[in-house]
Amino acid sequence: MISSQGSIKQRVCEIISKKSPLRIHRCVRKLCDIGPRYVGTEQEVIARDYLLDMLKEAGANAHLEQYEYLHYVPGSANIQLISPIKEKIRGNPILYTSGSTQGLLVYAGRCSEQELAFLGQQGIELSRKIVITNVMRPFTVYPLLEKSGASGFIAITDTQEDLVRDGTATFERRKGSIPGIIISQADGIRLLTLLCLKKKVIARLSSYGTYSTKISSNVVGRVEGSKFRSEKVVLGGHYDTLVNVPGAVDNAAGVCVVLEVARVMAALEPERTIEFIFFSGEEVGCWGSSKYGEVHKSEMSNCLAFINSDSAGSAVVVDRNIAYVTPNAKKLAVNIAEEMNWPLYRVIEGSPPHPFSDHTVFASANIPIVWYTELAFPEYHTKEDSISRVNFDKLVKQTNLVGQLAWRLSCEGRKALVGG
Numbered sequence: 320m321i322s323s324q325g326s327i328k329q330r331v332c333e334i335i336s337k338k339s340p341l342r343i344h345r346c347v348r349k350l351c352d353i354g355p356r357y358v359g360t361e362q363e364v365i366a367r368d369y370l371l372d373m374l375k376e377a378g379a380n381a382h383l384e385q386y387e388y389l390h391y392v393p394g395s396a397n398i399q400l401i402s403p404i405k406e407k408i409r410g411n412p413i414l415y416t417s418g419s420t421q422g423l424l425v426y427a428g429r430c431s432e433q434e435l436a437f438l439g440q441q442g443i444e445l446s447r448k449i450v451i452t453n454v455m456r457p458f459t460v461y462p463l464l465e466k467s468g469a470s471g472f473i474a475i476t477d478t479q480e481d482l483v484r485d486g487t488a489t490f491e492r493r494k495g496s497i498p499g500i501i502i503s504q505a506d507g508i509r510l511l512t513l514l515c516l517k518k519k520v521i522a523r524l525s526s527y528g529t530y531s532t533k534i535s536s537n538v539v540g541r542v543e544g545s546k547f548r549s550e551k552v553v554l555g556g557h558y559d560t561l562v563n564v565p566g567a568v569d570n571a572a573g574v575c576v577v578l579e580v581a582r583v584m585a586a587l588e589p590e591r592t593i594e595f596i597f598f599s600g601e602e603v604g605c606w607g608s609s610k611y612g613e614v615h616k617s618e619m620s621n622c623l624a625f626i627n628s629d630s631a632g633s634a635v636v637v638d639r640n641i642a643y644v645t646p647n648a649k650k651l652a653v654n655i656a657e658e659m660n661w662p663l664y665r666v667i668e669g670s671p672p673h674p675f676s677d678h679t680v681f682a683s684a685n686i687p688i689v690w691y692t693e694l695a696f697p698e699y700h701t702k703e704d705s706i707s708r709v710n711f712d713k714l715v716k717q718t719n720l721v722g723q724l725a726w727r728l729s730c731e732g733r734k735a736l737v738g739g
């Protein structure tokens with residue numbers, strides 16, 4: 320005789336293993352074929368409509384939830400070296416920055432506390448300087464540099480020489496106050512070499528972009544619970560990308576996991592309601608999820624858990640599955656991963672477990688969070704994040720894992736969390 324847990328697991332696995340791989344592949348291909356899905360573009364709307372149709376077809380009650388946001392269109396960005404040599408370096412504007420400044424360059428490494436303290440000990444101030452950094456995610460240091468009085472921000476891409484990562488200035492949904500540029504590693508190394516040799520380097524930094532008010536939409540689907548309708552488990556993943564990024568691993572893959580789980584759950588008829596959300600505007604400050612949090616504030620107390628599905632199935636990162644969890648979801652997340660044969664390389668705990676991506680608004684409402692992911696895959700936020708870099712076997716396994724987690728929560732409710 321199989322235990323109730325065993326039979327639940329089997330049911331989910333059986334459903335996922337039949338046509339799921341083909342459907343997941345088709346969904347990722349479709350989203351990648353649309354191209355970059357930057358918020359406010361036609362491609363974003365095409366992806367939105369596709370996902371709305373697919374959610375309905377999967378058996379969920381689906382609709383769009385519109386919201387107004389501050390839109391940013393990137394223009395050009397460059398560094399004009401003035402002294403001791405004259406040269407122009409081109410790059411991408413850091414999103415949500417616009418303007419120009421002239422001043423001395425200073426290098427601040429990754430802007431860690433230790434590095435900034437070291438600069439302070441050497442009597443080097445960042446105020447009124449153009450600060451050069453090596454950071455993967457500009458938004459992790461940009462607000463800090465604004466506060467330090469820096470007049471400009473240069474981020475050197477931390478990956479291959481010919482790639483430039485894209486990125487936004489802040490996750491605070493506002494205009495940045497100083498110009499910012501992202502340059503290639505090759506240009507960055509030349510700039511740092513010049514700084515080592517000549518000490519005083521003066522440059523003019525310009526980054527241009529335009530702002531407007533626009534409307535975007537989250538796609539929301541529900542499979543109503545048969546017994547405890549008002550209690551809900553929420554699964555979400557963002558469907559937008561950065562400007563020049565195909566966004567296969569981040570996050571066509573994550574979206575297709577959610578969509579396939581929706582199909583499985585609709586067929587299983589869960590006792591508690593399961594909600595499936597495709598957020599927009601995540602890459603430039605979690606616009607969609609923060610607006611969702613505002614509109615659905617009163618329902619947050621009925622939300623049992625939020626499962627984030629952002630960045631999945633990287634073909635390069637093979638054994639480095641990470642779980643970001645809040646303490647109240649850790650046991651369940653780890654146990655299910657073990658049961659499903661999903662070796663966790665690292666479990667990162669905290670509340671909110673990670674200061675960006677769409678779970679943040681749920682974590683701030685004290686809702687248990689589970690996020691199985693593979694952040695820091697090599698193509699992250701570059702034009703190389705394409706379908707050829709997706710490992711579909713792994714993505715199917717992750718769908719099993721997330722499906723099992725959603726199903727367990729929908730069957731057992733809060734008990735699943737307490738008991739682990």
Ligand SMILES: [Zn+2]
Pocket residue numbers: 557569570601629630
């Ligand atoms: Zn993402």
